[in-house]
Amino acid sequence: MAxxxxxxxxxxxxxxxxxxxxxxxxxxxxxxxGMAEQLAEVQKITGSAEAPTxxxxxxxxxxxxxxxxxxxxxxxxxxxSDSTDAVMxxxxxxxxxxxxxxxxxxxxxxxxxRIKQVTTEDPEEAWLLEKYREDFVRAGADLSEAExxxxxxxxxxxxxxxxxxxxxxxxxxxxSALVVEDAGELDGFDExxxxxxxxxxxxxxxxxxxxNQPGLAQLTDRDxxxxxxxxxxxxxxxxxxxxxxxxxxxxxxxxxxxxxxxxSYKVADQTAKTVEAVEEMLGQLVGPAVRNARREAExxxxxxxxxxxxxxxxxxxxxxxxxxxxxxxxxxxPYFELDRVxxxxxxxAATRLYGxxxxxxxDLRGYHEDVRVFEVSNEDGSALGLFALDPYARPxxxxxxxxxNLVDQSFLFGEKPVVINNLNVTKPATGPTLLTYxxxxxxxxxxGHALHGLFSEVRFPRVSGTSVPRDFVEYPSQxxxxxxxxPEVLANYARHHETGxxxxxxxxxxxxxxxxxxxxxxxxxxxxxxLLDWAWHRLAPGEDVEDxxxxxxxxxxxxxxxxxxxxxxxxxxxFAHIFSGGYSAGYYxxxxxxxxxxxxxxxxxxxxxxxxxxxxxxxxxLLSRGGSGDPLAAFxxxxxxxxxxxxxxxxxxxx
Ligand SMILES: [Zn+2]
Numbered sequence: 001m002a003x004x005x006x007x008x009x010x011x012x013x014x015x016x017x018x019x020x021x022x023x024x025x026x027x028x029x030x031x032x033x034g035m036a037e038q039l040a041e042v043q044k045i046t047g048s049a050e051a052p053t054x055x056x057x058x059x060x061x062x063x064x065x066x067x068x069x070x071x072x073x074x075x076x077x078x079x080x081s082d083s084t085d086a087v088m089x090x091x092x093x094x095x096x097x098x099x100x101x102x103x104x105x106x107x108x109x110x111x112x113x114r115i116k117q118v119t120t121e122d123p124e125e126a127w128l129l130e131k132y133r134e135d136f137v138r139a140g141a142d143l144s145e146a147e148x149x150x151x152x153x154x155x156x157x158x159x160x161x162x163x164x165x166x167x168x169x170x171x172x173x174x175x176s177a178l179v180v181e182d183a184g185e186l187d188g189f190d191e192x193x194x195x196x197x198x199x200x201x202x203x204x205x206x207x208x209x210x211x212n213q214p215g216l217a218q219l220t221d222r223d224x225x226x227x228x229x230x231x232x233x234x235x236x237x238x239x240x241x242x243x244x245x246x247x248x249x250x251x252x253x254x255x256x257x258x259x260x261x262x263x264s265y266k267v268a269d270q271t272a273k274t275v276e277a278v279e280e281m282l283g284q285l286v287g288p289a290v291r292n293a294r295r296e297a298e299x300x301x302x303x304x305x306x307x308x309x310x311x312x313x314x315x316x317x318x319x320x321x322x323x324x325x326x327x328x329x330x331x332x333x334p335y336f337e338l339d340r341v342x343x344x345x346x347x348x349a350a351t352r353l354y355g356x357x358x359x360x361x362x363d364l365r366g367y368h369e370d371v372r373v374f375e376v377s378n379e380d381g382s383a384l385g386l387f388a389l390d391p392y393a394r395p396x397x398x399x400x401x402x403x404x405n406l407v408d409q410s411f412l413f414g415e416k417p418v419v420i421n422n423l424n425v426t427k428p429a430t431g432p433t434l435l436t437y438x439x440x441x442x443x444x445x446x447x448g449h450a451l452h453g454l455f456s457e458v459r460f461p462r463v464s465g466t467s468v469p470r471d472f473v474e475y476p477s478q479x480x481x482x483x484x485x486x487p488e489v490l491a492n493y494a495r496h497h498e499t500g501x502x503x504x505x506x507x508x509x510x511x512x513x514x515x516x517x518x519x520x521x522x523x524x525x526x527x528x529x530x531l532l533d534w535a536w537h538r539l540a541p542g543e544d545v546e547d548x549x550x551x552x553x554x555x556x557x558x559x560x561x562x563x564x565x566x567x568x569x570x571x572x573x574x575f576a577h578i579f580s581g582g583y584s585a586g587y588y589x590x591x592x593x594x595x596x597x598x599x600x601x602x603x604x605x606x607x608x609x610x611x612x613x614x615x616x617x618x619x620x621x622l623l624s625r626g627g628s629g630d631p632l633a634a635f636x637x638x639x640x641x642x643x644x645x646x647x648x649x650x651x652x653x654x655x
Contacts, residue, residue, distance in 0.1 A: 006030035006071050014386045014418050015407050017074040019367040024086050027075050034068030035101045046110040054120040082368045083396040099159040103152045106139035154253045165242050166580035172236040178205040178228045188218035196429045209399025217314035229311035239573040240548035247536045255541035262537040263585035270469045278588050288654040292520025325514035337497040338433035345493030346447045349483035353615025355379030385417035385454050393424040401442045403449035408464040409456040419453040421446040432497050448480025455623040463627035471589040472631040478597035519653045528568035530587045531559040533578045537585035598647035
């Protein structure tokens with residue numbers, strides 16, 4: 001094991017993890033040694049004879065656990081993007097151990113006693129110190145021995161259940177895939193698409209991780225649509241039981257920590273702060289959103305000539321788009337070629353706004369051959385960091401799209417950021433990768449997170465880049481979506497992959513007009529998932545749920561969002577965000593952040609749009625600050641006033 005590449009810091013540029021050298025058997029020993037090292041570092045802090053200072057206590061904690069951090073970053077990247085049975089076994093074994101390890105530090109009484117004595121005058125240090133105090137109290141540092149023992153047990157069981165939930169879903173993507181023998185049943189898909197689904201003489205359409213599968217918009221056979229939809233909403237049924245158990249344990253934990261329910265506990269350190277604030281906001285949206293969706297449903301029934309079912313919604317909304325707006329979403333795909341979308345769209349917009357440039361580094365590798373790495377430079381040529389891109393879906397990759405850091409920017413270690421974006425685009429059997437409009441939008445969104453990570457200029461890794469409250473983190477990424485259809489940017493990247501012709505202006509106009517049509521559906525689908533998350537996490541301690549599916553239905557009805565034609569974007573059984581992804585009682589964050597997003601888009605428009613001075617202002621006041629200060633103060637510094645909900649209501653047609 002002397003040659004375990006995780007034991008030493010990476011020697012690659014920017015300390016990119018040495019994925020090419022890491023083998024599965026390297027992880028466990030590196031985790032074990034990493035945890036032991038960090039505990040020894042903590043013992044050194046608590047055993048010190050010196051009086052507690054910021055540097056010998058809080059900064060010392062920031063400096064601890066380097067090997068563990070490196071190992072976890074590499075390992076969990078592979079878990080999410082390129083998992084195998086062996087990796088899943090390691091994950092099952094290591095997750096509860098990591099939870100135990102985290103508790104051992106945050107429930108260390110000697111350490112907590114020292115942190116409480118630290119004082120500092122420096123604002124960035126004071127903010128971090130406050131974060132540490134909050135983290136420790138929220139982790140149970142002030143509880144009695146007996147309460148802490150119970151808490152540790154709860155945390156361990158919750159982390160085990162959360163891993164099981166995610167692994168069930170990963171298996172369900174294929175186990176519950178739609179399988180057809182006859183290609184004729186896939187009528188509506190183009191030939192390339194059908195060919196890419198062929199497996200051993202059958203056709204296999206794996207499930208994506210949300211209710212409304214994209215294929216429902218194209219498949220002409222109504223019964224095939226029904227089967228696909230049913231497979232989607234009924235996948236991984238064993239997860240219902242796990243969800244019930246997790247909600248119960250979370251309520252008990254909240255009560256131990258002095259909160260009436262898990263939602264109250266979760267929002268306390270968010271920008272929302274109270275459940276009332278969240279409920280007040282959601283309350284303003286539900287009624288108008290459902291009314292919009294009902295109006296849309298009427299138009300769909302009229303188009304179809306019969307009462308539609310949930311699996312018909314996408315298919316007939318495409319038809320209405322064509323009939324009413326003369327718009328065909330698939331006509332856009334030939335203009336959205338992956339490379340070009342990045343080089344001439346996403347990167348181009350960033351160059352115009354921030355002056356940064358991108359150089360591909362084929363010599364640098366990720367965990368899979370599809371990962372591409374780019375070096376990012378400032379306008380003056382100085383190095384900013386690395387951006388990695390993993391665009392394709394594959395077995396062993398979880399659903400959705402996300403960004404994470406491979407190296408956190410910090411002045412403490414003098415390290416520059418390395419960030420990665422994951423997408424789930426189907427890799428074509430041959431030829432160029434063409435994206436849907438949704439996929440283009442998602443790519444711009446994830447790149448907004450990447451910029452938040454890349455522009456970070458903070459002292460401490462704990463508050464680097466996207467380490468901000470959950471209900472704030474989606475804000476910069478949503479703002480970046482605005483450039484996808486910004487005329488100058490769109491004209492630069494949306495070119496036909498064969499002829500090089502620009503996308504016809506009228507197609508863009510039609511797309512924008514048609515986009516307003518399905519807003520009711522999208523808002524209801526999202527709000528229903530949000531209110532479902534909320535219901536699971538407002539359960540009082542000791543409250544029992546007998547039947548998860550009945551609970552789900554009752555929760556939607558109580559929130560007045562039950563609308564049979566539009567199910568939640570995620571049902572309980574595949575709501576990975578809240579049962580395995582850290583968004584429990586946090587799915588409201590997307591619309592909460594959208595208030596700030598809509599405000600900021602308005603600001604950019606008022607100030608001339610795609611201009612360096614605008615990008616620089618956003619970067620300086622907001623993106624570069626990471627989590628090193630009050631996020632809402634950063635917003636006010638950027639916008640020049642308190643946020644208002646009005647721009648959001650107008651954008652979503654809810655005013
Ligand atoms: Zn996001």
